[in-house]
Amino acid sequence: xxxxxxxxxxGTGTLVEPTPQVSHxxxxxxxxxxxxxxxxxxxxxxxxxxxVALCGKVWVPxxxxxxxxxxxxxxxxxxxxGAGDDKGGKGGDGKK
Numbered sequence: 001x002x003x004x005x006x007x008x009x010x011g012t013g014t015l016v017e018p019t020p021q022v023s024h025x026x027x028x029x030x031x032x033x034x035x036x037x038x039x040x041x042x043x044x045x046x047x048x049x050x051x052v053a054l055c056g057k058v059w060v061p062x063x064x065x066x067x068x069x070x071x072x073x074x075x076x077x078x079x080x081x082g083a084g085d086d087k088g089g090k091g092g093d094g095k096k
Contacts, residue, residue, distance in 0.1 A: 032071035035078050036061075054078055 034053030041061060044051045050060045055073035 031068065032074070033065035033068040034071045035074040 034055060034057050036051045036053050040051045043049065044061055048060060050058050052058050053071065053074055054077040055071055057071075
């Protein structure tokens with residue numbers, strides 16, 4: 001996901017992309033379920049391609065996300081997106 005940071009006086013914004021964190025099976029990201037766009041989860045399940053969580057974690061889903069707590073960084077980003085913005089969903093392997 002991108003965040004929009006307005007430039008002073010320009011009336012435009014700058015898109016800031018999170019730096020992807022490629023998963024190697026270790027670290028804190030492995031202990032959480034992550035938020036991912038729902039359509040990307042299905043695409044990954046069919047193609048085996050990696051997904052990118054709101055926090056920037058990149059991995060191929062494979063675990064049951066219901067077995068893990070939600071990533072605090074993903075939750076904070078998702079909550080900041082505002083009500084009615086359904087661009088996130090719990091990742092398939094998401095709960096790592």
